[in-house]
Amino acid sequence: MANLNIDSVKDRTFDAIVIGSGMSGGWAAKEFTDKGLKTLVLERGRDVKHLKDYPTTNLYPWEFPHHGVLPDDVQKANPIVNRCYAFGEDAAHFFVKDAEHPYVQEKPFDWIRGYQTGGKSLLWARQTQRWSDFDFEGPARDGFAVDWPIRYADIAPWYSYVEKFAGISGNRDGIPELPDGEFLPAFPLNAVETFFSNHVKKTYKNRHVISARCAHLSKPNQIHLDQGRGQCQERTLCQRGCPFGGYFSANSSTIPWALKSGHCTLRPHSVVESIIYDEKKGKATGVRVIDANTKEAIEYYANVIFVNAAALNSNLILLNSTSGRFPNGLGNDSGTLGKYVAFHNYSAHINAEYDGAKEWTTDGRNPAGGGYIPRFRNVYKQETNFLRGYAAGFSAYRWQQNSSDGIGQDLKNNLVKKDLSGWHVGSHMMGETIPKETNYVALDKSLKDPWGIPQLKISVDYDDNDEKMKKDYVEQMTEMFTSAGFTNIKASTDHRAPGLDIHEMGGVRMGNDPKTSMLDKWHRLHACKNVYVTDGASMTSTSCQNPSLTYMAFTARAVDHAIGEMKKGNV
């Protein structure tokens, strides 16, 4: 122990400790502090304060040394993170560079990370859809993973709760497989997106193209103004951090809210080495932190601990929290810790053209990105030779088609005029993957990171189900595009490694049975009841919705439960 001084121990003792300050950790911080609990939030990276620490947010293209292009040496030094679409000259400072935090790829895995206050919530694509019972009942119905210990009814009120605070734009579409939420006005579809939406509605039963639901303040309510956030201004420069707080991030919303309460201590540069388990008390008593700068070890104590370090790092912390009682990682009686990791399959795309609606274009920029196609395969019954299904993005756009031939006055006059192509349409798949024991993360036996913590070894791959699903996506979308009259249809598939979807999930899965799962229906470790895991690590299955909204709802619900347990004197 670093210091036995009584006052120092008191200073390092809290009601609750939250590991991680991102999408879900920010919610844990807010919920605990709203109820007056003294809360310590540990962030492994640097502090990023809303507005103050967004150095590029108001820069013009010409104020960037390379007008937005990343220098060659930065790209060359970062082959992994450079594959992420948002890693540009304007946002590179919010991404972990490859060399800074090494990990072991037993199989190729692009692990995209943001180590700072707010984590990746600064950088996310802001798409937010609820799960339904078609998702929660998936594993039980289709016989994979284990049954989710919760159903939609358990989580629905918590979706509403977090949606109201975060601010989600969308239409009430009345689709059972994609439940409606507490929506601010939706961003509109454009002429050709609307055309396709109508066509699909007419032509197919249970297929829909809706305006993508997203965490943008299309019309803020008082609760958003109270957070110091304002209306989205459609800049679509979100990855820089938003000067208006127009989209939801922990930085603009939950973290400053928690700090304002006076009950929250945010400690950046705090790498959690492990959770301390007290064998006599039969529970966790705190966490051991390595100061990222001084490398000094410090312990903090609390009645309840929330693990929100982002899916794979939450796995790492539990794996590294060993004791006599738990030699294979905290709460790991089942031997499932680190296993059944899954992700979303983004590796197929399709593009085409539409010869019509040429009198229309768009004005401004759409923060929602266009349309969203909820899962339509194997929803009401098993109908294909693969399990589960995929959601898809859908958008239509026109671009400048001016010729760049020649030089001089004619060239210049030509290039500055609007001369748009016909409409192009594009879609990408977002496929559910099936969690398997063989897709796992573990601690490397010899390699350590600069803080003396074992490096994470990642062994995750696609399978035959993914291949079949990918093929089906291409077939179904081709058919839908063809029947809509789209032409020049071109499908493409890529061989991206898992991870680039940035939807890695599982490893600390929920389940009813302590023999086959890590967490109970309240997100507590079955075997250590005062430790909760509410980020992506807790996912029993992945379905195909963008997952952040579900993590937020899980977290708010779990904190409510933890506070109840504290009141009852159970923790």
Next chain:
Amino acid sequence: MNRRDAISRVGLILGGTVIGAELFMSGCKSGSTVNTDDLFAKETTAFLNEVGETILPETATPGAKAANVGGFMAIMVRDCYTADDQKVFKKGLSQLDEASNKKFKKSFMEADAKQRTELLTDLDKEAKEYSKTKKPEDPNHYFSMIKQLTLLGYFTSEVGATKALRYLPVPGKYIGDYPYKKGDRAWAIS
């Protein structure tokens, strides 16, 4: 603005594929040890600015020189080009002058505006023909590089974006259905 978006949108402004974009996106395959200091010499900047100005001249709106595309080209070649392309670019500067000497018995800087336009029109055609038949492993044409850096630098510069194009940093709205009118001033990337 993300990088791919920026490049593809500039690509759209240019009306086609940007050679540079491939370079920018794939990164360098071998470490560059090419010395590019000479690209930052005053005379080189002035030279590149004049070449740029010939490609995108001052009209009712400022030209490429006003955007200092010469300085921009030097930075981009130093920081964002592969070693092979750096060599082609550097050599290209003297090749351009040689072509001028051959045609007019004058260096490019000595040539008048009409001669400069004539020379670069020829080089533009030459580069276009070359690109049509070039294999992927063949070097890029130096004039393609100069032209594309000029266009990229100009249309993402302050004068290019705000004077030649329309620049709207804060749209404040998104309208899904907006009437299209060909010939309106185009939008700069954000």
